[in-house]
Amino acid sequence: MALKDSPVWPVWQEFKKLAHSLLYESKSACLLCETLVVDDRVFCRECESIYFYPELERCRGCGKIGASQGICKDCADGKGPAELSKVVAWGHYTGAWREFIQGVKFKAQPYLLKRISKPLGDFAIKHLPPPNFLVPVPMYPERLAQRGFNQAELIASLLHWELGIPLWDKLERIHFTTPQVGLGRKERLKNLESAFRINASLQSVKLIKGSKVWLVDDVLTTGATLEHCAKELKKVGVAEVYGLVLAAGMEKGN
Amino acid sequence: MLFYFYLANNGKLYLTPLKEKGQEEGQVLLPGLPLSYAQYVLQEVQTRKNGLSKLLSQRLFKPPLVGSEESKREELKREILKILRKTPELAKLNWQWQCGGQPLERGKDDCLSREEKQELALRQKPDCQGLREDFRQRIEGRLLAGADLKRLAGEWGLSFEEVIRCCQEVADQGEAEWLVAVKKEQGTWQCQRCGETQLEEWTSIYGAAATCPSCKALGALSSLNVIYRSLGTHSLKKQKEAVREKPAKTGIQESLSQKRQELPPQGSRELLFQGFQELFPQRDVELAPRWELSQAQKQAAQEVLAFVREDRAIPEGVLLWAACGAGKTEVCFPAIASALAQGKKVLFAAPRQDVVRDVAPRIQEDFQGLKSIVLTGSSPERFCQGPFVIATTHQILRFYQAFDLIFLDEMDAFPYHGNKALAWGLKQALKPRGKLVYLTATPSPESLAAVQEGRLKLIRLPARHHRKPLPVPEWRQVPQGFDPQHVGGKEKNQLSKDVFPLVAILAQSGPVLMFVPKISWVIPWVDLLQCHFPQWQIAGSYSSDPQRQEKIENLRRGKFRVFVSTSILERGVTIPNAQVLVLEADHEVFDERALVQMAGRVGRTKENPTGIVFYLSRNKTSSIKRAIAWIKEQNLLSKEQGLID
Numbered sequence: 001m002a003l004k005d006s007p008v009w010p011v012w013q014e015f016k017k018l019a020h021s022l023l024y025e026s027k028s029a030c031l032l033c034e035t036l037v038v039d040d041r042v043f044c045r046e047c048e049s050i051y052f053y054p055e056l057e058r059c060r061g062c063g064k065i066g067a068s069q070g071i072c073k074d075c076a077d078g079k080g081p082a083e084l085s086k087v088v089a090w091g092h093y094t095g096a097w098r099e100f101i102q103g104v105k106f107k108a109q110p111y112l113l114k115r116i117s118k119p120l121g122d123f124a125i126k127h128l129p130p131p132n133f134l135v136p137v138p139m140y141p142e143r144l145a146q147r148g149f150n151q152a153e154l155i156a157s158l159l160h161w162e163l164g165i166p167l168w169d170k171l172e173r174i175h176f177t178t179p180q181v182g183l184g185r186k187e188r189l190k191n192l193e194s195a196f197r198i199n200a201s202l203q204s205v206k207l208i209k210g211s212k213v214w215l216v217d218d219v220l221t222t223g224a225t226l227e228h229c230a231k232e233l234k235k236v237g238v239a240e241v242y243g244l245v246l247a248a249g250m251e252k253g254n
Numbered sequence: 255m256l257f258y259f260y261l262a263n264n265g266k267l268y269l270t271p272l273k274e275k276g277q278e279e280g281q282v283l284l285p286g287l288p289l290s291y292a293q294y295v296l297q298e299v300q301t302r303k304n305g306l307s308k309l310l311s312q313r314l315f316k317p318p319l320v321g322s323e324e325s326k327r328e329e330l331k332r333e334i335l336k337i338l339r340k341t342p343e344l345a346k347l348n349w350q351w352q353c354g355g356q357p358l359e360r361g362k363d364d365c366l367s368r369e370e371k372q373e374l375a376l377r378q379k380p381d382c383q384g385l386r387e388d389f390r391q392r393i394e395g396r397l398l399a400g401a402d403l404k405r406l407a408g409e410w411g412l413s414f415e416e417v418i419r420c421c422q423e424v425a426d427q428g429e430a431e432w433l434v435a436v437k438k439e440q441g442t443w444q445c446q447r448c449g450e451t452q453l454e455e456w457t458s459i460y461g462a463a464a465t466c467p468s469c470k471a472l473g474a475l476s477s478l479n480v481i482y483r484s485l486g487t488h489s490l491k492k493q494k495e496a497v498r499e500k501p502a503k504t505g506i507q508e509s510l511s512q513k514r515q516e517l518p519p520q521g522s523r524e525l526l527f528q529g530f531q532e533l534f535p536q537r538d539v540e541l542a543p544r545w546e547l548s549q550a551q552k553q554a555a556q557e558v559l560a561f562v563r564e565d566r567a568i569p570e571g572v573l574l575w576a577a578c579g580a581g582k583t584e585v586c587f588p589a590i591a592s593a594l595a596q597g598k599k600v601l602f603a604a605p606r607q608d609v610v611r612d613v614a615p616r617i618q619e620d621f622q623g624l625k626s627i628v629l630t631g632s633s634p635e636r637f638c639q640g641p642f643v644i645a646t647t648h649q650i651l652r653f654y655q656a657f658d659l660i661f662l663d664e665m666d667a668f669p670y671h672g673n674k675a676l677a678w679g680l681k682q683a684l685k686p687r688g689k690l691v692y693l694t695a696t697p698s699p700e701s702l703a704a705v706q707e708g709r710l711k712l713i714r715l716p717a718r719h720h721r722k723p724l725p726v727p728e729w730r731q732v733p734q735g736f737d738p739q740h741v742g743g744k745e746k747n748q749l750s751k752d753v754f755p756l757v758a759i760l761a762q763s764g765p766v767l768m769f770v771p772k773i774s775w776v777i778p779w780v781d782l783l784q785c786h787f788p789q790w791q792i793a794g795s796y797s798s799d800p801q802r803q804e805k806i807e808n809l810r811r812g813k814f815r816v817f818v819s820t821s822i823l824e825r826g827v828t829i830p831n832a833q834v835l836v837l838e839a840d841h842e843v844f845d846e847r848a849l850v851q852m853a854g855r856v857g858r859t860k861e862n863p864t865g866i867v868f869y870l871s872r873n874k875t876s877s878i879k880r881a882i883a884w885i886k887e888q889n890l891l892s893k894e895q896g897l898i899d
Contacts, residue, residue: 107474108465111456141347142285146256148458148478172346 031115032096042119051097052090058127059251062223063087063243066251073251081223083230084215085240088127089248090120093219101151101218101247110149113158120155120246121162124214128242132211133168134159137229138196140173155246156216168208170200171229192228198236209237220245255400255418255480256286257432259295259334260354261327265320269296271418271432271480274354282354283334285347288478290434291460298337299330343459389420390429391639395599395656397447397682398482399435401473402652406637421482430484436464436477447475447651449678468675469651471631483654486685547584548719550897555585557713562589562659562689571690573705576715577724577888578695578854579828583613585715586661586691587620594624594641598658601683602644605664607631609826613663614644647676653683660684664825665692665701695825695854696847696884717892721899722863724885725856727849729839729869729878730756736770736837736870738778753870754786756835757816760866761790764831765809766816767823769852771841773797779818779837787815794818824851831862839869839878849881 027036030044032051037044048054059067061075061084074080081087091097103109136156144150153169160167174197183191198205215229220243230241260268262280269292273282287295296318320330331351339345392406407417424430436445436453443453445466453464458478465476475481547555554574561572576582586602593600602617604610607630614628627638629645629652647662660680684690692701692710704710718724732752741749760766770779776794783792791814795805802822809817809829817823821843832855839849849869856865869878892898 107470108463108476108478109454109474111454111465142256144459145285145287145347146478148288148460148463148476149456 031112032100040118042115047096051092051095053092058088060086063089063220063245063248064251065089065092065248066253068251081227081230081243083227083234083241084223084243086128087220087223087226087243087245088124089220089245090123091247092250093247094250097247105147105151105218108148110151110154113151113154116246117158117162121159124159124244125163128214128244129212131165131214131242133208133213134165135168135171135213135215135229135233137215137217137225138169138171138173152217155218159214159216159244165214168204168213170198170204170208171232172197172199192224196228196232198232200236205236208233210239212240212242213238214242214244217243217245218247220248255289257289257292257480258286259283259292261320261331261351263327265323265327267296267318267320267330269293270422272415272422280354281331281351283331283349283351285349288434288460289432289480290437290477293434295334295337299333302333341459341461347459386420386423389417390424392637393421393424393430393482393484394639395486395653395683396482396484396637397652397654399447399473399475400479402636403482409635409637424484425482428485430482432480433483434477435475435479435481436466438462438464438477443477445469445475447472447481447679448675450675472648472651484656486655548581548717548721548897550715550717550892550895551581551585551719553895553897554582554713554715555588558586558589558691559592561691561711561713562593570709571692572711572713573697573701574691574693574713574715575697576693576695577718577892578851579858580695580715580718582693582695582715583616583663584620586693587617589659589691590617590642590661591621593659594621598641599656599685600642600659600661601650601653601657602642602661603647603650603663604644605647606826607646609663610644610646612826617642617644647679650676650679650683653679655685656683658685658688659691660688661691661693663693665694665698696850698847714891716888716895717897718858718863720860720863721897722857723889723892723898725853725865725867726885726889727834727836727853727867727869727882729871729874729882731872731874732870733872735872736775736779738775738782741782749782750786753835753837754783756868756870757783757787760833760835760868761787761815763865764833764862765812765814765829766833766835767829767852767855768816768818769823769834769836769844770818770820771838771843773820775837776818776820783816783818790815792816792818795822796820797822821848821852823855824848825854827855828858829855830859831865832856832858833865834867836867836869838871840871840873840875844877846877846880846884849877850884853881853885 027038029035030037030047031042032047033044035044035046043052053065056066057068057070058065059072059075059080060070061080062072064072067075072080093101100112104112134156136150136152139147139150139152156167156169159165173195200208213233215226215233217225220226223243226241226243226245230243233241255271257269257271258273260270260273260275260280260282262268262275262278264278264280266278268275269289273284273286300318320326335349335351338347338349389410392410396402398406403417403421404414407414410417421430421432425432433446435447436443438444442451443455443464444451445453445468448466448469450466450468452467454467455462455464457463460478463477465474469475554576558572558574574582574585576585590600590602602613604613610628610630614626617626618624621642624642625638625640626642626644627640629636629643629649631646631648643657650660660683662680680690694701697705701710705712730752732748734748736753757766757768768779768783770776773796776796780792780794784790793805793808793814794817795802796819799805805817806823806827808814812830823829834852834856836844836849836852838844844852853867856867857863869881871878889898
């Protein structure tokens with residue numbers, strides 16, 4: 001029998017790991033590449049700089065990265081979402097970061113999200129005013145039934161544990177919408193009309209009235225989804241809605 | 255993919271991936287469930303203590319029946335809803351029973367979505383029967399995940415729904431089945447595609463779920479997914495019928511009989527196929543090779559052929575242990591021809607894409623007219639049907655009881671060696687009484703142990719076709735080591751004394767392949783050599799080198815005097831007249847198999863049947879000793895059998 005197949009092998013591996021952790025600082029691989037990172041860092045310096053641009057401003061209208069003077073061209077032209085007070089995107093939806101998000105959604109790997117909670121929490125609290133509630137963007141029941149999880153809800157619950165902000169999950173998606181992929185800006189906006197509704201008791205509604213919320217989603221393209229959700233939330237009296245997404249596009253020229 | 259409870263008005267409860275059940279009217283529960291959870295719900299209903307268990311009689315192999323009275327059906331519907339609404343996560347999904355039946359015909363054309371219109375058009379397609387038959391053939395022997403079915407739909411030009419409908423029809427007839435892709439049994443999750451038991455667990459809205467990390471290169475599978483597995487009874491029936499009606503119908507037989515008229519018979523082939531005719535007296539089967547087997551190959555080929563033709567499935571397989579460059583692939587051809595002539599299905603699997611790409615044209619050339627299917631991660635077409643498949647080992651996981659005969663090339667090479675997933679896949683892909691032939695130049699200790707225990711039969715092919723012995727490596731001690739980082743002053747003098755003269759000697763005979771144990775040594779060693787031999791063309795490469803292909807091509811053409819490389823040139827490569835030098839041969843990456851393979855690069859062709867191999871290191875490790883002993887033993891065996899001059 002090879003050593004690797006013996007019952008002692010896993011125990012030995014664990015022991016080695018333990019001994020290692022006592023003797024050296026802990027190292028793990030960057031979430032997006034193979035590079036080793038030290039201690040509690042999640043991304044290596046290179047990935048951080050090419051996907052997260054901590055130094056660049058976000059468009060306050062749609063969250064896009066790299067908007068000069070805090071607003072992108074579309075939003076300056078009045079094409080951006082109007083119901084949200086501010087939107088921020090954490091990373092650029094490209095390369096390994098995009099693959100990561102798609103891996104979570106389409107390859108049944110929600111457990112991969114665990115590691116991002118701290119850096120995401122740090123980012124969010126730096127860019128947005130503290131809210132009363134976190135509201136995840138809902139998913140259409142059939143898709144949720146199929147996937148078994150709603151990634152926006154998972155991200156919101158990570159932030160809930162990280163920052164101690166309560167969740168409010170009474171927003172529902174009722175219309176089946178064709179996936180947004182491949183649709184133009186106007187089509188996207190139309191596609192989503194009356195796709196969302198609030199399904200909450202009077203008490204829940206009262207709770208959220210006059211409050212500030214973070215509306216949480218995975219990816220933002222035009223902001224149409226956030227806009228429609230915000231509209232519904234405003235209808236029941238939410239005072240301010242802030243958008244937070246893991247990834248969005250970059251403003252041209254960066 | 256979702257499954258639906260479909261309660262027909264006649265009281266039958268179906269669990270199906272379609273929202274309707276043929277012509278049977280009834281009600282469907284939306285939005286649908288993963289098969290694993292739906293099975294759980296069904297179980298719950300049946301074990302409830304409120305009398306419903308009596309209502310719902312489980313009939314063997316048939317959908318459970320609740321009885322046709324409406325009250326009973328209503329009770330069942332309520333009961334299922336109750337179970338689903340028990341968990342708050344699921345309660346949110348807005349469960350409801352809706353009228354099923356023929357949902358598409360209901361609406362007006364313009365209310366339908368694009369997909370629905372497409373589907374409607376497809377249903378009206380005239381050639382439905384042909385479609386089904388084609389489908390059956392394409393999925394025969396396969397084990398397919400949802401992503402594969404989507405791909406099949408794309409390749410076939412059908413909607414996904416239509417493919418699922420075909421799947422379900424075949425499943426209804428008992429010729430295929432849906433399986434939960436990742437199952438929990440006795441507390442342990444296991445992937446049903448690759449057998450992995452170390453899974454990533456997570457919490458879904460249905461409770462604990464798990465995803466298999468091992469085979470995700472083939473598309474991720476979780477416990478919420480299904481796989482579709484062909485059971486192959488249909489093909490078996492068809493095969494029997496075909497044999498009864500027309501004996502010779504496969505492409506190979508037609509083409510081979512044509513070939514026979516074109517080619518004059520050769521002695522070697524006649525010898526090989528003696529007894530072949532006796533086995534199939536009415537059939538006209540002949541292989542039309544462009545080569546002639548050497549005496550050594552002939553002997554081995556006879557043995558492989560005998561094993562394949564034997565009725566008993568004991569032992570479980572053979573191990574064809576061939577010397578490097580002895581032509582082991584060709585040795586299998588007569589056995590392949592024999593199996594194909596009997597209407598059997600054959601797979602030739604190799605661990606890496608480049609080996610598949612190298613072998614496929616050779617097979618194609620000798621079996622002209624045979625429709626062989628080449629499957630690698632990058633094949634454009636995947637669902638054609640044919641008796642002979644050439645594939646990378648990974649693709650084995652997409653088959654189920656599909657082959658009567660599997661050849662597994664270079665079984666000790668990455669990624670098969672020690673990979674449990676592929677060992678599991680191999681067992682899955684083989685038919686119950688199927689046979690396995692492992693090909694290797696350097697058997698692993700495990701496979702040799704299997705030979706000892708009688709689980710594998712050993713066939714030897716110890717000599718090359720040119721009848722010259724294998725070059726025996728020579729070990730030289732070099733005390734200071736070879737790390738280019740530490741080379742300077744005294745060490746450099748030592749190198750000039752120990753290594754460079756050897757390089758000079760070898761280079762007189764032909765291009766020198768210099769193997770180093772680490773990628774980081776390649777470029778420094780190229781520089782060191784270039785300093786010492788400024789007039790020579792010298793280069794080096796490693797796995798992630800972007801110019802790798804180009805450099806190796808130039809090496810083949812004889813453009814370099816010295817070529818430094820890692821193990822990438824260890825196997826499967828023939829460089830005319832190559833000479834070999836292994837630096838730091840006592841490094842742990844160089845086990846005896848790697849050392850034998852590297853030595854095997856020398857003396858491969860008729861034009862240059864000899865050459866020199868040096869292993870250089872501080873210590874003579876047991877791997878070095880064993881490698882040299884293996885090669886000597888092969889030469890001895892060849893001599894005894896009169897296979898070398």
